[in-house]
Amino acid sequence: xxxxxxxxxxxxxxxxxxxxxxxxxxxxxxxxxxxxxxxxxxxxxxxxxxxxxxxxxxxxxxxxxxxxxxxxxxxxxxxxxxxxxxxxxxxxxxxxxxxxxxxxxxxxxxxxxxxxxxxxxxxxxxxxxxxxxxxxxxxxxxxxxxxxxxxxxxxxxxxxxxxxxxxxxxxxxxxxxxxxxxxxxxxxxxxxxxxxxxxxxxxxxxxxxxxxxxxxxxxxxxxxxxxxxxxxxxxxxxxxxxxxxxxxxxxxxxxxxxxxxxxxxxxxxxxxxxxxxxxxxxxxxxxxxxxxxxxxxxxxxxxxxxxxxxxxxxxxxxxxxxxxxxxxxxxxxxxxxxxxxxxxxxxxxxx
Numbered sequence: 001x002x003x004x005x006x007x008x009x010x011x012x013x014x015x016x017x018x019x020x021x022x023x024x025x026x027x028x029x030x031x032x033x034x035x036x037x038x039x040x041x042x043x044x045x046x047x048x049x050x051x052x053x054x055x056x057x058x059x060x061x062x063x064x065x066x067x068x069x070x071x072x073x074x075x076x077x078x079x080x081x082x083x084x085x086x087x088x089x090x091x092x093x094x095x096x097x098x099x100x101x102x103x104x105x106x107x108x109x110x111x112x113x114x115x116x117x118x119x120x121x122x123x124x125x126x127x128x129x130x131x132x133x134x135x136x137x138x139x140x141x142x143x144x145x146x147x148x149x150x151x152x153x154x155x156x157x158x159x160x161x162x163x164x165x166x167x168x169x170x171x172x173x174x175x176x177x178x179x180x181x182x183x184x185x186x187x188x189x190x191x192x193x194x195x196x197x198x199x200x201x202x203x204x205x206x207x208x209x210x211x212x213x214x215x216x217x218x219x220x221x222x223x224x225x226x227x228x229x230x231x232x233x234x235x236x237x238x239x240x241x242x243x244x245x246x247x248x249x250x251x252x253x254x255x256x257x258x259x260x261x262x263x264x265x266x267x268x269x270x271x272x273x274x275x276x277x278x279x280x281x282x283x284x285x286x287x288x289x290x291x292x293x294x295x296x297x298x299x300x301x302x303x304x305x306x307x308x309x310x311x312x313x314x315x316x317x318x319x320x321x322x323x324x325x326x327x328x329x330x331x332x333x334x335x336x337x338x339x340x341x342x343x344x345x346x347x348x349x350x351x
Contacts, residue, residue: 012055021049072128072314073121075105075114077135081258083284083303084132087154090307091130098315100127111135122148128314131156133198150317152310157199162313163328164306168200171299171333172207172253175281178297178335179251180215183344184279187212188223188242188249190235190259201255204283208253223249235259239266243278250278250344257282257289257298260340264292279341294339301333 014032018025023042030036031046038046049055072095076084092102103126105117114136121129122145129149134156141158145151151161155168179187189208191201212219222245225238242249243266252267254260260282267278274280275294282289285300309329316322 012053014055017046017049017053017055020053021046069125069127070100071103071124071126072100072130072318073103073105073117073124073126074130074132075107075117075134076132077107077109079104079106081256082286082288083256083258083301086286087132087303087307090304091311094307094311095315098319100318107135109135111137111140115140118145118149127318128152130154130310130314131158133200134158135198150314152314152317154306154310155198155200160326162317162326164309164313164331165199165328166301166306166331166333168203168333169207169210171283171335172204173211174207174335175253175283175297175299176208176211177214178337179253179279179281179341180211180217182251182279182341184251185215185217186220186223186247186249187217187251187253188225188239189253189255190225190239190263191255204255235262236266236269239263240270243267243270243272251341252278252280254280254282257284257286257296260296260298261288261292275340275342279344281341285336289336290338292340294342297338297341298336299333300336302331305331 014025014028018028021028021042023046027038027042028046030038031043032050074088074091076088078084088102088104095102103121103124105113105120107114107117114131114134118129126149129151131151131153132155134153136156136158138158138160141151141160152164153161154164156163156165176187187208189205191205209219211217223242225235225242239252239262242252252263254263260280263280264274267274267280272278280296282296282298283301285298289296289298309331313327
């Protein structure tokens with residue numbers, strides 16, 4: 001087939017480019033991949049044909065030849081929490097500068113779906129994998145994944161892979177201490193579902209308990225909610241039930257900013273005010289946190305820094321075949337005090 005005489009649409013192949021340029025397929029391949037000796041005159045002629053017909057090499061063929069796909073998989077628990085959206089955007093901006101495309105999967109907090117996503121990525125010959133909040137245990141990773149793909153995790157207790165965490169325990173402790181210093185003793189905590197086995201939720205809960213113990217404040221099981229992940233209606237109903245107790249909480253610590261928004265809604269629905277009647281805190285400092293009324297006291301997780309550390313670890317493995325021992329970095333985070341965590345100002349009674 002002569003391309004100049006082809007009026008019908010057919011995908012252009014490397015064979016067509018070679019025919020049009022009057023060279024062999026192997027010569028076109030050397031030009032595309034930038035390897036091997038090709039004269040400048042021939043190279044220019046081939047390049048003009050490629051540009052003329054907007055030829056894009058078959059990705060599948062390139063993977064088979066190079067054993068690399070220039071793709072990185074990212075597995076997240078849910079997409080509606082904007083913390084992940086901003087983090088993924090930061091990661092993508094960095095990886096794209098190095099010629100990588102991301103493939104995004106959501107696990108719905110299911111280890112079965114998470115493992116299915118990972119196996120799919122391995123089947124696609126992805127160069128790297130980023131697990132954001134993994135519920136997988138070490139046995140599954142060692143047995144079913146092994147060393148078949150470069151992995152970096154965030155908020156995970158996996159060993160044998162590069163890991164990024166933040167100072168979850170200390171940050172939640174400081175957040176609780178801040179509330180206690182404002183006169184709050186009846187502090188509720190809305191926690192993620194501990195069944196997912198993610199280290200960050202356990203660490204934050206430990207920080208909450210440690211602050212209570214330090215100040216001699218007894219634990220109250222009715223002030224703890226191990227929530228159904230991402231279930232807004234469930235969270236709102238539980239918080240409303242807490243606020244209906246005879247001795248209700250005067251402060252509520254939300255596991256993240258996304259959950260704190262649900263707490264705001266629940267407080268409003270029972271006729272109370274955040275920051276006055278009930279103090280509320282979050283975690284992550286997503287952009288909307290400062291725009292809420294009142295602005296949300298939270299912990300700044302610094303997604304740009306997390307993204308920088310994750311991609312730095314992964315790029316070293318992928319680009320330079322770094323075979324050094326797995327690394328762990330714990331990033332310090334900062335309490336951001338705003339109007340939502342005001343001092344206690346009312347007697348604690350049923351409303």
